[in-house]
Amino acid sequence: xxxxxxxxxxxxxxxxxxAEYARCMALGKTALYYAGGSEIITMARAGDIRPDEVIDVxxxxxxxxxxxxxxxxxxxxxxxLNQIKEAKLxxxxxxxxxxxxxxxxxxxxxxxxxxxxxxxxxxxxxPLLLCDAEASLFGPEGERRVPFADVFQGxxxxxxxxxxVRVRAPVWALAAKHAHIKKTTNEKIDYPxxxxxxLFYGEALRAAFSGVCAQPFxxxxxxxxxNERALCPAERARLAVAAxxxxxxxxxxxxxxxxxxxxxxxxxxLLEDWELGSL
Amino acid sequence: xxxxxxxxxxxxxxxxxxxEVLARPSDVLMDVLRDQLGLTGAKPxxxxxxxxxxxxVVDGWPNKSCLMLAVEAEGHDIxxxxxxxGMSAEQRAFVEADAFQCGYCTSGFLMVCHAMLTQHPQMPxxxxxxxxxxSNLCRCTCYAEIREAVLRMYGxxxxx
Numbered sequence: 509x510x511x512x513x514x515x516x517x518x519x520x521x522x523x524x525x526x527a528e529y530a531r532c533m534a535l536g537k538t539a540l541y542y543a544g545g546s547e548i549i550t551m552a553r554a555g556d557i558r559p560d561e562v563i564d565v566x567x568x569x570x571x572x573x574x575x576x577x578x579x580x581x582x583x584x585x586x587x588x589l590n591q592i593k594e595a596k597l598x599x600x601x602x603x604x605x606x607x608x609x610x611x612x613x614x615x616x617x618x619x620x621x622x623x624x625x626x627x628x629x630x631x632x633x634x635p636l637l638l639c640d641a642e643a644s645l646f647g648p649e650g651e652r653r654v655p656f657a658d659v660f661q662g663x664x665x666x667x668x669x670x671x672x673v674r675v676r677a678p679v680w681a682l683a684a685k686h687a688h689i690k691k692t693t694n695e696k697i698d699y700p701x702x703x704x705x706x707l708f709y710g711e712a713l714r715a716a717f718s719g720v721c722a723q724p725f726x727x728x729x730x731x732x733x734x735n736e737r738a739l740c741p742a743e744r745a746r747l748a749v750a751a752x753x754x755x756x757x758x759x760x761x762x763x764x765x766x767x768x769x770x771x772x773x774x775x776x777x778l779l780e781d782w783e784l785g786s787l
Numbered sequence: 788x789x790x791x792x793x794x795x796x797x798x799x800x801x802x803x804x805x806x807e808v809l810a811r812p813s814d815v816l817m818d819v820l821r822d823q824l825g826l827t828g829a830k831p832x833x834x835x836x837x838x839x840x841x842x843x844v845v846d847g848w849p850n851k852s853c854l855m856l857a858v859e860a861e862g863h864d865i866x867x868x869x870x871x872x873g874m875s876a877e878q879r880a881f882v883e884a885d886a887f888q889c890g891y892c893t894s895g896f897l898m899v900c901h902a903m904l905t906q907h908p909q910m911p912x913x914x915x916x917x918x919x920x921x922s923n924l925c926r927c928t929c930y931a932e933i934r935e936a937v938l939r940m941y942g943x944x945x946x947x
Contacts, residue, residue: 509818509834515792516812516858524788535892546836546854549815553834562812564859592847611900612849612922613836 515561522570522646522673525563529669531647532561533617541565543586546609547625569660570646570673571620585620585672589632592619598677600707601635603688608632610697620672623664627699630724631690633660637726639681644674659758662723672769684708687778687787691719691770693750693761701762702770706778713782720771722757729753734779740781741779745772791858799860801826802870811855817841817852820867828868828894832924839923842895843867849902849922866901868894876940877901884936887917888927895923896933900940910941 519525526542532539537560542548551557560623565571571586574595581597589605593614596602608631609617621631633656635641641656647670656675659665664672685708692698707714713734716726730748739747749772756764756771781787791812797808801824808823816835820826822844829852836854843852844866871878877900880886887893903911903919910916913943916937925933938944 510813510815512813513793513811515790516856517791518789519795520788528788528790535849545856545859549856550835551852552813566859606918609836610839610922611918612839612842612851613854616850617853 510549511555511685512552512558513624514552514559516564517561518564518567520567522568522651523569524672525565525671526646526648526669528561528563528588529671533669537561539563541624541733543571544588544616544621546613546617547621547627549783551626554769565620565671566618576682578679580677581682582676583619583675586618586625586748589614589617589619589622592632598682600638600684600686600688600705601632601677603686604631604635604705607688607690619675621666623660623672624666625663628662628723629699629703629718630660630663631700631703631705631718633664633724634703634718634726635681635686635707636660636675636677637716637724638705638707639677639684641678641681641755642676643672644676645674647671650775656725662725672749680709681707685787687781689774689778691774699761703775704771704778708787713774719761720756720767721754725753726733727751727753734775741776741783744779745775748772748775795858796858797861799857799865800863800884801852801865802867808857812856812858815853816843816855816857816860816865819857820852820865826867826869830891830894832895833892837924838892839895839899840892842923844902844905847902847905849899849919851922866898868897871897871901875901877904877936880936880939880944881933884932884939885922886929886932886936887925888929892923892925892927896920896925899923900937903937904940910938910943 532639539561541560593602643656687706718724757768758764830840832838
């Protein structure tokens with residue numbers, strides 16, 4: 509039971525949602541855009557947040573569905589992780605979505621929710637960072653389209669009152685060679701100790717990480733090392749870990765040292781598989 | 788645009804029947820099903836989306852009713868364990884396979900199996916079954932029997 513009340517608004521259009529958000533702000537109230545709602549309900553029940561209103565965006569046409577054309581794939585922010593997985597249109601993103609929470613929750617959690625939430629892992633962001641996806645947002649100033657990496661720094665960072673509408677992945681990424689490796693401390697269904705997500709652009713490896721540091725990231729410096737094929741896989745893995753953009757994350761799931769250790773061995777195995785042509 | 792504030796009469800379609808409930812927008816569906824409609828099959832466990840004891844089926848897909856607002860259920864088809872009727876293929880399979888001890892998790896597992904049978908009328912591959920069942924916890928550790936019940940549900944169990 510959520511120990512307080514809030515108002516609920518089900519918007520039918522982007523303009524309605526943004527106007528309602530602005531109306532709440534003007535009244536000095538807090539509003540949250542709401543889709544799957546799992547994190548909002550959990551945090552409200554625990555007393556970590558206390559919104560005055562939630563604005564449900566699931567019915568907004570622009571936030572729904574997936575569309576494939578000759579240039580790429582457009583995915584609505586209100587698509588559930590399970591819809592993305594079952595569609596099999598972007599296999600790497602499908603793999604990522606299929607390892608977030610459990611299957612029943614995947615039927616509920618949306619792409620927008622995973623990218624926007626306060627839980628630090630945001631594993632659905634990794635394939636989008638790797639393919640140079642585009643994000644479409646809608647706010648008080650209307651629609652804007654920007655590189656996904658510009659609005660995702662650790663988590664989705666829209667402007668005040670803005671909401672994510674869709675993301676778009678380029679066509680090359682939909683059929684590119686890829687790898688998704690998620691290591692957890694205990695159970696299969698858990699937050700990542702180390703998540704290595706890799707996508708090949710031609711013969712160049714791109715890699716993004718979650719669980720390793722305090723926020724998910726893609727590092728061009730690490731990618732340059734991983735692609736230095738004159739070096740053996742073990743050496744490249746060691747140097748890549750040494751080039752982490754910040755100290756490895758430490759929490760109850762694992763120390764920073766342990767995470768770095770697991771990452772190094774995961775990268776070494778990935779590079780060996782790549783060299784053997786077994787990816 | 789629809790907007791609710793304070794207690795509101797909601798019209799829900801549950802187990803094929805139109806029902807009215809009086810709920811706040813912040814009330815989760817599990818509490819409304821249990822407290823207002825007397826449908827106590829959805830069990831409160833962790834109330835955090837982890838254990839799956841409160842699982843129901845929404846539009847053919849499994850859903851943890853502790854992580855869904857009652858107000859969101861408007862316009863959707865809700866099925867609880869009471870809606871299975873008592874002699875469904877899933878329920879018979881669980882009885883035949885002795886797939887429970889204390890029974891607290893059973894309704895949640897049954898609803899996952901009901902959704903699985905809806906989405907996969909033919910038995911899916913092993914990995915799919917594993918993924919679906921991993922959404923629920925059984926503290927009596929009847930997992931082997933529950934797996935056997937799924938096989939029986941699809942007509943491939945030991946005595947089938």
